[in-house]
Amino acid sequence: MIETFDPEYLSSTLEQYTSPDTLKQIQENCYAKTVSWRWASDNMSRIEPFRAERYNVKRLWLKEGAKPKPGDLRHGLDAEGRIQVVENYWLNDKRKETPYSTCYLIHGEGYSDEMQVTNADSQVRYLRRFCFEAGQLLRSHIKHARGLVAESNYSYTSDRLATETSLNWDRGEVTAYTQRTYEYNEWGELDKIIQQYLNQDGTVYEKIASIVEYERPRKKESIGQLARQIAPMLHDKILETIDQAAPPGTFYCLLLCYCEEEFSAGWPPFLLLGSMQERERIMDSSNPEWYLLWSPDEMRNREHNIELPLKDELLERKCALHCRQMDQNDDYRSGKKILQKVVKKLNKYDWSELIDVTPDFIVAAVDNTGEKNPRDEIKSAVSRSRFRLLEKQGLLS
Numbered sequence: 309m310i311e312t313f314d315p316e317y318l319s320s321t322l323e324q325y326t327s328p329d330t331l332k333q334i335q336e337n338c339y340a341k342t343v344s345w346r347w348a349s350d351n352m353s354r355i356e357p358f359r360a361e362r363y364n365v366k367r368l369w370l371k372e373g374a375k376p377k378p379g380d381l382r383h384g385l386d387a388e389g390r391i392q393v394v395e396n397y398w399l400n401d402k403r404k405e406t407p408y409s410t411c412y413l414i415h416g417e418g419y420s421d422e423m424q425v426t427n428a429d430s431q432v433r434y435l436r437r438f439c440f441e442a443g444q445l446l447r448s449h450i451k452h453a454r455g456l457v458a459e460s461n462y463s464y465t466s467d468r469l470a471t472e473t474s475l476n477w478d479r480g481e482v483t484a485y486t487q488r489t490y491e492y493n494e495w496g497e498l499d500k501i502i503q504q505y506l507n508q509d510g511t512v513y514e515k516i517a518s519i520v521e522y523e524r525p526r527k528k529e530s531i532g533q534l535a536r537q538i539a540p541m542l543h544d545k546i547l548e549t550i551d552q553a554a555p556p557g558t559f560y561c562l563l564l565c566y567c568e569e570e571f572s573a574g575w576p577p578f579l580l581l582g583s584m585q586e587r588e589r590i591m592d593s594s595n596p597e598w599y600l601l602w603s604p605d606e607m608r609n610r611e612h613n614i615e616l617p618l619k620d621e622l623l624e625r626k627c628a629l630h631c632r633q634m635d636q637n638d639d640y641r642s643g644k645k646i647l648q649k650v651v652k653k654l655n656k657y658d659w660s661e662l663i664d665v666t667p668d669f670i671v672a673a674v675d676n677t678g679e680k681n682p683r684d685e686i687k688s689a690v691s692r693s694r695f696r697l698l699e700k701q702g703l704l705s
Contacts, residue, residue: 313459313461313475314459315459315475315480317437317449317451318435318457321421321435325414325423325432326453331425331432334412334414334423335410335425338384338393338412339384339393341387342384342393343385343386345383346369346382346383347369347370347374347376347380347381347383348369348381348383349366349370349379350366350368350381351381352367352383352391352394353383353411353413353420353422355438355445356445356460357472358490358498358501361501361522362501362521364628364631364635378398378402378403379401380398381394381395382394382396382397382407383395390415392412393412394410394411394422395407395409396411407427408426408427409426409427409433410424410427411423411425412425418441419437419438419440420438421436421437422436422437422438423435432453433452433453434451434452435450435451437450444467446461446462447460447461448460448462456476457476458475458476459474459475460472460474461474468496469490470490471488471489471490472487472490473488473506474488485505485506485508486504486505487503487504487506488501488503488504489501489502489504493524497524498524499523500520500522500524501520502519502521503519503521504516523625523629525632525633529626530633531630531633531634531642534626535646538626538630538646539649541622541623542623543650543653543654545576545618545620546564546618546650546654547654547662549579549616549619550562550616550663551662553614554663555581555616555663557583557584557612557664558583558585558664558665558666559582559614559664559669560582560666560668560669560670561581561582561601561602561671561672562581562582562654562670562671563579563580563581563582563602563604563607563672563673563674564577564579564650564672565577565578565579565580565604565674565675565676566643566647566673566674566675566676567675567677568675568676568677569677571631571634572631572635575627575628575630575631575643576618576624577618578618578676579615579617580604580607580608580614580616581613581614581615581663582601582602583614584666585612586607586610586612598703598704599682602672602686603678604674605676605677605678631643644673647673648689651672651673655671655689655690668697668698670689670690670698671689672685673689674686683705686704
């Protein structure tokens with residue numbers, strides 16, 4: 309079965325598109341066909357089945373006049389409503405005056421191509437092709453300029469997507485051979501997406517467990533109900549993880565690191581133990597920067613600090629379901645309330661039973677991306693007396 313895939317399928321087309329004259333002509337043609345513009349929360353030219361469920365992304369057209377947010381994309385549509393251009397104005401969440409990169413769409417008989425170009429140097433980053441028959445997606449191909457290639461074949465049962473078989477290459481070498489199975493409930497709604505790795509003969513590779521990429525939330529698992537399940541699970545898993553790790557050294561803090569920019573990227577959070585040895589190094593410097601004591605991105609690169617993931621299949625599944633429902637509402641207060649509840653409870657725990665800690669040891673939930681001021685997050689997590697003690701020692705300012 310693996311022999312039916314072709315890593316060179318797009319090579320000649322990519323070579324043709326990247327010639328300066330052809331690239332310029334494609335760009336001019338796409339803009340010439342564009343008659344209207346719309347913003348959207350995702351690249352709406354991407355028509356992979358169940359893209360929103362698989363990648364946990366929102367696929368919504370913005371209302372006319374709505375202010376675009378980081379990650380939103382500007383779409384140019386032709387007179388028939390087909391997308392011709394997709395512009396990305398964002399770089400590190402800051403909007404640029406002109407698009408940082410642009411996708412150009414080439415629509416042909418039985419296929420559509422998407423080519424992404426970085427505008428600063430006019431370099432083609434990748435070419436993607438969707439192949440159709442009678443309006444049904446049969447194959448998708450992508451070839452990156454740096455050598456990564458992927459192909460996916462789709463099969464259907466009674467017009468429902470049943471399986472997606474994919475092969476990935478890196479500079480000609482096979483790196484992954486996988487199959488996604490799509491399951492439906494009695495009403496025909498998508499119920500579950502399961503990914504499995506395959507052997508070269510197409511049989512399941514048993515050494516890697518199946519991955520549930522999507523599972524439809526059950527009625528009994530509302531945001532509130534999931535939150536009530538997750539809070540005690542998270543609390544107990546943190547204690548269990550620290551106990552099992554038995555990290556050496558003395559620690560001044562335990563940080564529960566979440567992601568303000570993309571909550572799903574840090575849910576459940578990862579743990580970071582701040583080493584007293586590292587705190588002394590920072591505070592003994594000629595110009596101590598207190599922020600470095602509470603910044604996960606800075607702390608995790610220091611050898612004496614300890615980073616620990618929370619590995620628990622049930623907790624991860626509950627958090628994924630919880631996050632999908634928060635995504636639908638674009639409201640992540642439920643997750644943050646869980647973190648606040650858990651850290652307040654953990655701050656009452658006698659940590660000396662598990663690890664060596666300083667007298668001013670604290671637990672706090674801190675944004676890993678730096679969007680939130682850690683001082684404010686610590687203030688909401690600890691008692692007034694503990695907060696004043698940290699301030700007095702110059703650890704918060």
